Every structure is written in C-alpha cells, then in structure tokens.
Amino acid sequence: MGNEVEREGGGVQSVDRALSVLKLLARHGELGVSELAAELGVHRSTAFRLVATLENHDLVHQNGDRGRYRLGVGVLRLAGATTARLDVVQEGRPVGSRLAAEVGETVNIAILDRDEALYLDQMAGTSALQAHNWTGRRIALHATSNGKVLLAHAPEGRFEEVTAGRLARYTDRTVTDAARLREELDAVRERGYATAVDELEVGLTAVAAPVFGADGRVVASLSASGPTFRLAAERLPAVADQVMAAAVEISSRLGWYGRARFGQQGKRDKS
Amino acid sequence: MGNEVEREGGGVQSVDRALSVLKLLARHGELGVSELAAELGVHRSTAFRLVATLENHDLVHQNGDRGRYRLGVGVLRLAGATTARLDVVQEGRPVGSRLAAEVGETVNIAILDRDEALYLDQMAGTSALQAHNWTGRRIALHATSNGKVLLAHAPEGRFEEVTAGRLARYTDRTVTDAARLREELDAVRERGYATAVDELEVGLTAVAAPVFGADGRVVASLSASGPTFRLAAERLPAVADQVMAAAVEISSRLGWYGRARFGQQGKRDKS
DNA sequence: GCATTGTGGTGCGTGATACGCAACTGGAGA
DNA sequence: TCTCCAGTTGCGTATCACGCACCACAATGC
Numbered sequence: 001m002g003n004e005v006e007r008e009g010g011g012v013q014s015v016d017r018a019l020s021v022l023k024l025l026a027r028h029g030e031l032g033v034s035e036l037a038a039e040l041g042v043h044r045s046t047a048f049r050l051v052a053t054l055e056n057h058d059l060v061h062q063n064g065d066r067g068r069y070r071l072g073v074g075v076l077r078l079a080g081a082t083t084a085r086l087d088v089v090q091e092g093r094p095v096g097s098r099l100a101a102e103v104g105e106t107v108n109i110a111i112l113d114r115d116e117a118l119y120l121d122q123m124a125g126t127s128a129l130q131a132h133n134w135t136g137r138r139i140a141l142h143a144t145s146n147g148k149v150l151l152a153h154a155p156e157g158r159f160e161e162v163t164a165g166r167l168a169r170y171t172d173r174t175v176t177d178a179a180r181l182r183e184e185l186d187a188v189r190e191r192g193y194a195t196a197v198d199e200l201e202v203g204l205t206a207v208a209a210p211v212f213g214a215d216g217r218v219v220a221s222l223s224a225s226g227p228t229f230r231l232a233a234e235r236l237p238a239v240a241d242q243v244m245a246a247a248v249e250i251s252s253r254l255g256w257y258g259r260a261r262f263g264q265q266g267k268r269d270k271s
Numbered sequence: 272m273g274n275e276v277e278r279e280g281g282g283v284q285s286v287d288r289a290l291s292v293l294k295l296l297a298r299h300g301e302l303g304v305s306e307l308a309a310e311l312g313v314h315r316s317t318a319f320r321l322v323a324t325l326e327n328h329d330l331v332h333q334n335g336d337r338g339r340y341r342l343g344v345g346v347l348r349l350a351g352a353t354t355a356r357l358d359v360v361q362e363g364r365p366v367g368s369r370l371a372a373e374v375g376e377t378v379n380i381a382i383l384d385r386d387e388a389l390y391l392d393q394m395a396g397t398s399a400l401q402a403h404n405w406t407g408r409r410i411a412l413h414a415t416s417n418g419k420v421l422l423a424h425a426p427e428g429r430f431e432e433v434t435a436g437r438l439a440r441y442t443d444r445t446v447t448d449a450a451r452l453r454e455e456l457d458a459v460r461e462r463g464y465a466t467a468v469d470e471l472e473v474g475l476t477a478v479a480a481p482v483f484g485a486d487g488r489v490v491a492s493l494s495a496s497g498p499t500f501r502l503a504a505e506r507l508p509a510v511a512d513q514v515m516a517a518a519v520e521i522s523s524r525l526g527w528y529g530r531a532r533f534g535q536q537g538k539r540d541k542s
Numbered sequence: 543g544c545a546t547t548g549t550g551g552t553g554c555g556t557g558a559t560a561c562g563c564a565a566c567t568g569g570a571g572a
Numbered sequence: 573t574c575t576c577c578a579g580t581t582g583c584g585t586a587t588c589a590c591g592c593a594c595c596a597c598a599a600t601g602c
Contacts, residue, residue, distance in 0.1 A: 011324030068579095070357075
C-alpha cells in the first residue's frame with residue numbers, strides 16, 4: 001500500500017487505530033465517524049466499527065442517537081484502577097497522610113508525564129485553608145516545586161525540550177528565564193528539595209522532594225503546599241526536612257536501598 | 272443481521288480483546304502475558320502483541336524489563352480529557368462553584384456508574400473544614416446523598432441489583448435495610464432531594480439533588496456536604512433549596528426544558 | 543553446574559477477519 | 573419534496589492478525 005502513514009503505534013493495526021481514536025477524542029473532544037475516518041485515513045465503515053467496539057466497552061459514548069462520539073465513563077473506571085494500582089500512590093498514601101497531619105498542609109504526589117507534571121494523589125492537611133484539588137491535573141514543570149523536582153531529575157534532554165519554547169508566566173515571580181531555571185534545578189539536586197513561592201499563584205507556597213524507585217531513578221515527587229503566610233521563608237527548611245523524610249520513606253517502600261544522601265536513613269520494608 | 276446477539280464485545284475482534292486486556296488489568300492490577308493469554312483464551316503471542324500495542328500508546332506499562340504489565344499513565348491522560356469534556360462537568364463547574372461559595376460547603380458532582388456512584392468533580396467551599404477529595408472515587412449508592420438521588424432515579428431493576436446482596440454498614444446510621452431504603456428513595460423522588468447524615472462517616476452530612484439531561488432523565492447528582500455540626504437538621508431544607516436550584520440550572524444548561532418530575536414513578540413496570 | 547521448566551519475545555505461512563465498497567436510513571435544509 | 577450528508581450495514585475479498593515453532597533468558601531442581 002502506497003502512502004503508509006508513519007506507523008507510530010506499531011503492533012496490531014486495528015488496535016492501534018482504535019487507540020488512536022481515543023487519543024483523537026481526547027484532543028478534539030467530540031468527533032463524528034467521518035472525521036475520525038479522515039484523521040485515521042481509513043474508510044468510514046472501518047472507523048465506525050472501531051468506535052462501536054469502543055462503545056461496547058464504555059470507552060466512548062455517543063451523543064444522542066446518531067450523534068458524534070466522545071470519551072466515555074469506562075475511561076474513568078480504568079483511571080480509578082490505575083491510580084489505585086500505581087505503586088507510588090499505594091505506598092505513598094499512608095506516608096503522605098501522616099506528613100499532611102504533621103505539617104498541617106496539603107500533600108501531593110506527582111509524576112513526570114511528558115513535559116508536564118501529572119498530579120496523582122492529594123492528601124488534605126489539617127489546616128483551615130485548603131488548596132484546590134489537583135488530582136489528575138497536569139501542570140507546567142517550571143512553576144511548581146513538584147515540577148522542579150521532576151525536571152531536575154528528568155532524563156537529559158528534557159530540560160532542553162521544556163525550555164525550547166517560552167516559559168509561561170503565571171505570576172511575576174514565575175521563573176521564565178531558562179538560565180535561571182537551570183541554576184535553580186542544580187540547587188534542587190544539591191539540596192534534595194525544591195520550593196516554589198508565589199510562582200504558580202500568588203500566595204501559594206510549596207516544597208517538594210524526590211521519590212526514588214527501586215532502580216534509583218526518581219519516579220515521583222512529593223510536595224507539601226499551603227498559603228505563603230503559613231509557609232514563610234524561615235519555616236521552609238524545617239518543612240523541607242519533613243517532606244524529604246517522607247519521600248525517603250516512600251522510596252524505601254518502593255524497594256530503594258540507595259544511599260541516604262540527605263542524612264535520613266530510610267526504614268526498610270520487609271518482604 | 273441478527274444471529275450474534277451474545278457477542279459481548281462485538282465489533283472488531285482484536286480491539287475487543289485489547290480492551291478486555293485493559294479491563295483485566297484494572298481488575299487484577301498486574302498480569303503477565305501468559306496469564307492474559309489464558310484469560311482471553313488466545314495464544315501467548317497474540318496476547319503479547321496486544322499488550323505491546325497498548326504499551327506503545329502508554330495505556331499499559333511494563334514492570335522492569337521482562338516483567339508483568341499494569342495500566343499506564345496514558346489512561347490518566349485520557350481520563351483528564353474525559354472529565355474535562357463531559358457535559359455535566361463542563362456545565363456544572365461554574366454553577367457548582369457558585370453554589371459552593373453560597374453555602375460555604377464542598378460541592379460534588381456524581382454520576383451513576385453501574386452499581387456505584389462515580390464522583391466526577393469537586394468544588395471546594397469557603398469554610399475551614401474541607402472534606403477529603405472524592406474526585407474519581409466510586410462509592411456505594413445507599414450510603415450517600417448523591418447515591419440515593421442516583422438510585423432513586425435509576426432504571427427499574429437497579430434497586431433490586433443493589434439490594435440483592437447485603438448493604439454495607441459504614442456507621443450505625445447507615446441504611447442497611449432494603450425496605451427502609453426503598454421508602455427513603457420514594458421520599459427522595461417526592462421531595463426532589465436526598466440527605467445523608469452520618470451515614471457514610473460520622474460527622475459528615477450531605478444534601479443532593481438530581482440533574483436532568485435534555486431527554487428528561489437524571490444524568491447526574493449534585494451535592495453539598497460538610498461537617499454535621501454546620502449542616503444541622505434545621506438548616507438542611509434551606510441548603511436543599513439552594514442545591515436544587517443549582518441542579519435545575521445545570522439541567523437547563525444541558526438542554527432540559529421540562530419541569531422536575533418529582534414523584535414520577537411511571538417507568539415502573541412491576542410484575 | 544547442567545538440565546528443566548517457565549517466562550517474555552519473535553519470524554513466518556495461512557486462513558480467519560477486518561477492511562473497503564456500495565447501498566441504506568434518517569434528519570436537516572433548500 | 574428533493575437533495576445532501578451524516579451514521580449505519582451486508583458482502584466479498586485481500587489483508588493482517590493469528591497460532592505455531594522457536595529463541596533468549598531466569599529461576600528453579602538435582
């Protein structure tokens with residue numbers, strides 16, 4: 001066949017196409033059979049059978065009787081199972097909850113997803129003011145403490161990708177200069193934690209530390225965040241110590257036996 | 272047409288199998304190629320190619336180099352797009368936020384997902400104590416105000432399914448008697464709202480009202496919830512009015528022009 | 543240490559199957 | 573009413589996904 005479209009997915013053709021349908025729907029929100037067919041480069045009937053199969057599994061949902069298609073609740077069911085099964089979340093939740101109770105602030109767990117931070121779980125603190133819930137959100141890497149931690153430990157090259165375009169400015173304290181960001185990331189690796197004060201939102205401060213997997217690579221970031229007036233500059237180092245300790249404990253639960261670089265010996269998890 | 276009514280997945284076979292893989296992983300958490308092949312009733316190589324295709328789209332993730340498979344972050348990406356695109360969430364968020372500000376309590380939007388309530392979105396209230404975030408959670412129908420609303424307006428037969436087994440008890444005020452639950456659901460249809468006081472968790476009170484779609488059926492439930500001492504019995508009717516008004520506004524945004532069909536039980540064909 | 547058993551992973555030929563075609567249906571404008 | 577364009581569906585055929593056989597590697601047993 002002549003115009004072979006760059007076989008991005010590889011593997012089983014029809015499955016590949018079906019998953020592409022999901023991605024297209026994620027991007028465009030709502031598409032008709034003909035539009036999908038055009039995007040995939042297949043006949044309308046083929047596209048129809050793909051969405052019909054997806055619909056049988058509740059992964060897409062049709063508007064009205066002969067309407068267009070959009071993503072369905074089956075996706076949400078899968079997502080619930082995904083976060084519940086992810087090691088980081090499973091191991092991180094009890095530790096994170098304790099940390100939230102200790103510092104009295106909201107605790108988040110985030111992972112690196114492409115060029116953004118993906119927030120997986122959130123544990124509410126005890127204090128009055130609570131941040132908006134971030135679970136499932138994806139936020140730029142340069143404006144949050146979690147993002148800085150993840151970017152600081154990301155595979156080489158990611159930094160260049162992120163800083164290739166312009167860095168979005170959220171407040172007047174957002175770091176938008178690539179050189180300054182690089183310096184800060186160096187400091188993050190050095191100290192073992194990152195901070196973000198009024199950088200994503202005025203009045204919001206956060207501290208984050210890396211969580212290591214069994215292979216020693218950073219798999220997630222753990223943060224505590226709250227209003228800047230409660231997380232004042234002089235309190236940050238102390239909070240950072242608590243966050244780092246919690247992050248190390250999660251790491252050890254994930255099978256990380258690496259060196260205790262930050263002066264904290266992780267408790268060993270049997271099994 | 273017609274001979275194959277039973278084909279569970281129907282449609283494209285390989286896609287059907289791939290989606291079954293996702294469901295199996297959701298249920299079991301972690302499976303190897305051979306286990307998947309056994310579950311699907313196909314050859315190992317076939318199962319392998321399916322997961323490989325899924326992996327190319329980040330929907331599954333392999334543990335280690337030759338390890339087992341589990342659901343991947345691609346699912347979370349899709350889920351983010353799903354909730355963002357769902358009509359109920361899109362139309363409900365502004366209204367829900369305003370409601371949260373008005374009553375000062377946490378507002379949730381939930382839909383009926385099989386025999387559970389699926390919480391789609393949450394808008395934080397202004398008050399001190401904030402409930403834990405429920406977005407993405409799935410909770411039993413008989414113990415929350417949202418669940419009661421959804422169950423009260425669910426297709427006939429759902430009630431029997433839910434009450435077929437034993438109803439889980441969460442607190443000593445949880446309704447675990449099917450007959451009493453049925454009475455309460457009748458009242459919910461009558462009044463147009465549901466309440467749950469200390470039924471899921473001691474100290475937690477909620478009020479919920481139905482959201483109607485363009486076709487007049489209940490598509491979601493809107494609730495306000497907070498600590499019982501703030502949502503005392505004498506305040507509940509007033510809060511319920513606010514919640515119902517907000518629910519009606521969302522309904523009208525969804526194209527619902529009818530009047531609330533409170534007390535309508537017409538769809539019943541009991542035999 | 544070597545065989546054994548099991549796993550994930552891979553070329554290859556072939557027949558089931560998923561595809562494109564074309565005709566159908568039903569709603570929306572003109 | 574006609575036309576147009578969308579989502580569907582029956583059908584024959586060539587494609588492509590399947591099972592087979594086999595490989596590489598790890599973890600067992602002896």
